[in-house]
Amino acid sequence: xxxxxxxxxxxxxxxxxxxxxxxxxxxxxxxxxxxxxxxxxxxxxxxxxxxxxxxxxxxxxxxxxxxxxxxxxxxxxxxxxxxxxxxxxxxxxxxxxxxxxxxxxxxxxxxxxxxxxxxxxxxxxxxxxxxxxxxxxxxxxxxxxxxxxxxxxxxxxxxxxxxxxxxxxxxxxxxxxxxxxxxxxxxxxxxxxxxxxxxxxxxxxxxxxxxxxxxxxxxxxxxxxxxxxxxxxxxxxxxxxxxxxxxxxxxxxxxxxxxxxxxxxxxxxxxxxxxxxxxxxxxxxxxxxxxxxxxxxxxxxxxxxxxxxxxxxxxxxxxxxxxxxxxxxxxxxxxxxxxxx
Amino acid sequence: xxxxxxxxxxxxxxxxxxxxxxxxxxxxxxxxxxxxxxxxxxxxxxxxxxxxxxxxxxxxxxxxxxxxxxxxxxxxxxxxxxxxxxxxxxxxxxxxxxxxxxxxxxxxxxxxxxxxxxxxxxxxxxxxxxxxxxxxxxxxxxxxxxxxxxxxxxxxxxxxxxxxxxxxxxxxxxxxxxxxxxxxxxxxxxxxxxxxxxxxxxxxxxxxxxxxxxxxxxxxxxxxxxxxxxxxxxxxxxxxxxxxxxxxxxxxxxxxxxxxxxxxxxxxxxxxxxxxxxxxxxxxxxxxxxxxxxxxxxxxxxxxxxxxxxxxxxxxxxxxx
Ligand SMILES: Nc1ncnc2c1ncn2[C@@H]1O[C@H](COP(=O)(O)OP(=O)(O)OP(=O)(O)O)[C@@H](O)[C@H]1O
Ligand SMILES: [Mg+2]
Numbered sequence: 001x002x003x004x005x006x007x008x009x010x011x012x013x014x015x016x017x018x019x020x021x022x023x024x025x026x027x028x029x030x031x032x033x034x035x036x037x038x039x040x041x042x043x044x045x046x047x048x049x050x051x052x053x054x055x056x057x058x059x060x061x062x063x064x065x066x067x068x069x070x071x072x073x074x075x076x077x078x079x080x081x082x083x084x085x086x087x088x089x090x091x092x093x094x095x096x097x098x099x100x101x102x103x104x105x106x107x108x109x110x111x112x113x114x115x116x117x118x119x120x121x122x123x124x125x126x127x128x129x130x131x132x133x134x135x136x137x138x139x140x141x142x143x144x145x146x147x148x149x150x151x152x153x154x155x156x157x158x159x160x161x162x163x164x165x166x167x168x169x170x171x172x173x174x175x176x177x178x179x180x181x182x183x184x185x186x187x188x189x190x191x192x193x194x195x196x197x198x199x200x201x202x203x204x205x206x207x208x209x210x211x212x213x214x215x216x217x218x219x220x221x222x223x224x225x226x227x228x229x230x231x232x233x234x235x236x237x238x239x240x241x242x243x244x245x246x247x248x249x250x251x252x253x254x255x256x257x258x259x260x261x262x263x264x265x266x267x268x269x270x271x272x273x274x275x276x277x278x279x280x281x282x283x284x285x286x287x288x289x290x291x292x293x294x295x296x297x298x299x300x301x302x303x304x305x306x307x308x309x310x311x312x313x314x315x316x317x318x319x320x321x322x323x324x325x326x327x328x329x330x331x332x333x334x335x336x337x338x339x340x341x
Numbered sequence: 342x343x344x345x346x347x348x349x350x351x352x353x354x355x356x357x358x359x360x361x362x363x364x365x366x367x368x369x370x371x372x373x374x375x376x377x378x379x380x381x382x383x384x385x386x387x388x389x390x391x392x393x394x395x396x397x398x399x400x401x402x403x404x405x406x407x408x409x410x411x412x413x414x415x416x417x418x419x420x421x422x423x424x425x426x427x428x429x430x431x432x433x434x435x436x437x438x439x440x441x442x443x444x445x446x447x448x449x450x451x452x453x454x455x456x457x458x459x460x461x462x463x464x465x466x467x468x469x470x471x472x473x474x475x476x477x478x479x480x481x482x483x484x485x486x487x488x489x490x491x492x493x494x495x496x497x498x499x500x501x502x503x504x505x506x507x508x509x510x511x512x513x514x515x516x517x518x519x520x521x522x523x524x525x526x527x528x529x530x531x532x533x534x535x536x537x538x539x540x541x542x543x544x545x546x547x548x549x550x551x552x553x554x555x556x557x558x559x560x561x562x563x564x565x566x567x568x569x570x571x572x573x574x575x576x577x578x579x580x581x582x583x584x585x586x587x588x589x590x591x592x593x594x595x596x597x598x599x600x601x602x603x604x605x606x607x608x609x610x611x612x613x614x615x616x617x618x619x620x621x622x623x624x625x626x627x628x629x630x631x632x633x634x635x636x637x638x639x640x641x642x643x644x645x646x647x648x649x650x651x652x653x654x655x656x657x658x659x660x661x662x
Contacts, residue, residue, distance in 0.1 A: 058565055090568030097566075102559035105578055107585070107656060117567040152657040168567065 003074040004031040005208040006055070006176055011068035013050050013059070013232075020280035021065075024050045026232040027303070028068075032176065037202060037209040039219030039240060041255065042229035045276055048212045052178045054078070056095060057085045072176065091121045094169030098181040100161035104153040110164045111137070111149025114171050121172055136167035139204075140197050159190035166197060173205055180212045195222050216255050220244040228252050231276045231287035234306050238313030248315040248324065251288045253331070286318065294319055294327050342660050345653055353646045360638045361414060365407050368631050369397075380627045382430030389429050396426060414635075425632040430624045435632045438617070443636065445515055446613035449605065450598045452529055453536035454591065460541035465548025466580060472553060484542030496535040496608040503531060513610035532609045536602065540594065544587065551583035558582070585655050592648030593641070600637030 013025040025047040032038045040048050053059050055070045055077055070077045072092065077085065089095075097103040105113060114133035118124065124132075130149070137145035140163045153161055162182055169177055179198060183191035195211075199222050202209045213219045219226055220240040228236040228249065236249040247253050254272035274291035277283065285300035286292070292299065298318045306314040309321070319327070369376050377393040378385065385393070394400060398409040418424030420434035427434055464484075468477040487495075503510040510531060516524040555561065556579055564578045565571075603615035614633050621629030653659045 056566060058562060086568050086570065088568070089566055095566040097559060097563065099559060103563045105560040105564070105582070106658060107581055116569070120567060120569050120573075154658050165563075168563075 003071070005034045005036075005073060006032040006210070007069075007071040007074075008051070008055070009069040009071070011051060011054065011070060012066070013047070013054050014065040014067075015063065016065065017280075022279045023282060024064075024232055024279060025054070027305075028229070028232070028234055029306075030227050030234065030237070032208040032210055034175070034208050035202070035206050036225065037199070037211055037223040039216075039223030039226040040210060040212045040229060041214070041216045041219050041226060043214070043272075043276060045231075045279075046229040047232040048229055049180055052095070052180060052210065052212070055178070056089055056093065057082065058089075087121065090117050090169075090174070091172045092174050093176045093178060094172070094174040095178045096162070096165040096169045096180065096182050099185045100158060100165045101153060101185070103165060104161060106153055109150055109152055110156070110161075114149075114164070114168045117168055117171055132171060133167070136171040137164065140164075140167045140170070140201070141193075142167070157190075158186050159193060162186060162190075162194050163197065166194070166201065170201055170205065174207065176208045176210070177202070178210045178212075181214065182211070183218065184214060191218070198222070216244065216252070228255065231282065232279060233287055233303070234316065235288065236315040236317075237306055238311070238315075242311060242313050246313075248309065248313065249288075249317045250292050250294055250319075252315075253328065254291075257331075286316070293331075294323075342653065345660055346650055349646055349649050353642050356642045357639055360635065360642070361411055362407065364631060364635050364638070365410050368627065369406060369410070370403060379625075380429065382428075383625050385429065393429060425635075426628050428621075428626050428628050430626045435628050439614075439632050439636060442612060442614050442617050443599075445611050446599055446602060446606070446615065448518075448529065449532050449536065449602055449611060449613060450595055452533045453540070453598075454595050456533050456537035457540035457544055458591070460537060461544030462548055462580075462584070464541070464545040465583075466552055466575065468545065468549045469552030469556060470575065472549075477549075480545060484545055487538040487542040490539070492535060492539065493604050493608060495538065496531070496605055499531045499535060500608070513608070515611050528609075532605050532611060535605050535608070536598070547587060547590070548583060551586060552579055555579045555582045581655075585652065588651050588655070589645070589648045592644040596637070596641030596644040599640050600633055 008028060008030045011025055011028045012023070015022040015024060028047070028051060030038065030040075040051075042048055050059070050064075054064065054066050055072075057077065057080070059066070066078055068078070072088065077088070080088065104110065108116075111130060111133045114136055115126070115129035118129040118132050119126075122129075134145045134149050137149055142148050142160060142163050148156065148160065148164075153164070156164065162185075165182070166179075169179075177198070182198065183194050186194060195218070198209060198211070201207070209223075211219060211223055216226070216228070220243070223240045226236075226238065226240040226243045227234055228243070228251065230251050236243060236247065236252045238248075243252065244256070247256055251272070258272060272291055277287055277290055283290070283300070285302065286295075286304050289295045289299040296318075304316040304318055306316050308314045317324070368379075372379060376397070377390050377399055380397065381389050381393045398406055401409070413424030413426070416422075416424065418426065418436075420427065421436035421440075423436065425435035425439065464480050468474075468480050471477060500512065504512045511524070511527050514528060516528050518525040561574060561579055564574045569578075600614055600618065602613065603619050605611070606613045606615040607619065614637070617629060618633040620626070621633070
């Protein structure tokens with residue numbers, strides 16, 4: 001088998017702070033293949049952004065302790081020299097961010113911002129770069145691309161701005177696109193369009209895509225594989241249909257159950273009780289134990305890793321399969337008594 | 342864009358009119374006693390007083406007086422434009438002196454402003470790139486020294502060092518650029534530095550703060566994620582956004598300084614507006630004080646108009662408001 005496009009092995013990102021070391025990411029592994037969309041889901045603060053900022057060497061010099069390996073086509077990005085890394089950013093990895101209003105420079109025309117990306121990596125003239133920018137805008141389905149290129153971000157709608165961001169990330173046809181919550185700031189109809197564009201571009205360019213989101217439903221629609229993260233750890237991973245239809249980890253259950261569904265039998269909105277643990281000196285054992293209604297003694301032992309349960313579906317829960325089926329059918333929607341909030 | 346400028350222009354005209362009214366009220370109406378006595382200088386003869394009454398139209402009622410005052414300003418008088426009359430103490434016309442002195446002050450202030458921006462911007466940027474570094478701390482301390490040093494002391498120290506001790510620079514006085522550019526620069530360099538060091542320190546702090554804010558913005562992360570060189574991220578993306586808010590400040594500072602460089606002009610014996618207004622005050626020469634007050638206020642509103650136009654040009658979001 002060939003090497004994956006992107007492979008993360010045992011990644012840890014720790015931030016030393018005056019209050020202690022924040023373990024934002026702790027032993028994370030994942031892989032993305034060419035032509036595949038990997039969805040990453042998890043609550044706020046689970047370490048999704050930090051992971052990919054680390055991959056881009058964008059965490060800021062000396063502010064984070066990063067360990068493990070982040071391999072792009074087999075080459076470790078964490079040991080890549082800054083000058084070389086600069087050539088990878090934008091050219092081999094494109095990245096788009098949550099809020100396209102603040103992610104675009106307010107004082108520059110959007111066309112110029114895209115052209116700048118081209119000129120940072122290729123030795124071409126202004127005119128040609130401008131043409132490439134308009135082309136890129138056209139490819140992401142922006143109407144009147146020539147005129148739009150001359151406008152400033154504040155003259156565009158949220159959806160158009162995010163298209164500009166996508167055009168900017170893809171103008172050099174990178175191998176990998178990292179989309180960090182690209183639709184969180186947009187309304188649902190626009191969200192669908194943006195996800196469609198991302199998928200379309202993925203197919204057209206044959207690239208790998210990482211799609212970070214708060215919402216498992218969003219991700220399940222467009223991603224082939226889903227990885228669920230909690231407090232800096234992977235808790236479940238598998239083909240998105242299977243994770244969505246047959247979730248294994250109690251945290252994933254919580255994520256799914258907190259979705260409003262149209263399904264009459266399960267019309268309920270159950271937020272997961274409690275809040276994530278502090279990432280400074282987290283207690284040993286499963287990170288979710290404090291909020292898990294099904295916690296038992298073993299949960300406070302060692303940190304559970306992802307374990308393959310067949311069908312490419314893995315989870316990090318210590319409950320036996322039979323027990324899971326039982327508790328899933330008779331859910332306890334409150335935190336177990338005595339469990340710390 | 343042009344509509345925005347037109348609106349600002351009309352507003353500026355309104356402000357200038359208001360300024361003429363306010364100065365009129367302050368100088369003619371508010372003080373008690375005979376206005377002719379105040380304008381006529383220290384020990385006026387009856388003939389001078391009669392001439393002042395005639396020149397300023399003091400026999401008419403206040404409204405007519407104001408209109409005459411406005412008319413002289415707008416249309417000029419026998420001494421030039423704008424019509425500011427005559428100094429009855431020195432016997433010299435105001436307007437020609439005003440222009441000549443304004444030139445000297447402008448050279449001092451604008452040169453100083455260029456200098457303080459040239460010093461302040463790089464220091465602010467470099468401090469922001471490595472906050473708490475040795476450079477950052479050193480520039481902070483040096484800046485505090487200049488901010489707290491009295492201007493007259495700084496000016497005198499420069500004179501003592503570079504003129505009387507080292508003999509590198511000529512002493513005080515002014516040489517016109519058109520007469521001898523080299524000597525002009527040699528004479529201006531100490532006044533410029535005396536003015537600029539204080540402001541460079543202030544502007545370096547402001548730019549540092551703006552840069553630190555800007556460097557935390559999402560669009561800076563985007564610029565890095567695009568694979569731009571760090572140099573370009575700083576100079577093109579971060580500095581551009583950090584410098585725009587400084588423009589308004591710069592305009593206000595330059596405007597205020599046009600009438601407020603009394604100390605530096607005195608130390609270096611530059612016959613500018615500051616020196617003039619000081620003489621005027623000492624001699625109770627009201628026409629001089631009035632002229633400088635009026636011109637400085639108008640200069641401030643003009644500069645703020647310029648700043649707004651520059652702002653709109655540099656920040657597209659302003660144009661569409
Ligand atoms: N520079 C930093 N110093 C200290 N802690 C940090 C730093 N950057 C991130 N963190 C911490 O790392 C954790 C993970 O943050 P991250 O931004 O990756 O979360 P996320 O999963 O992307 O959340 P969201 O959905 O809100 O974007 C958070 O608890 C955050 O407080
Ligand atoms: Mg995030």
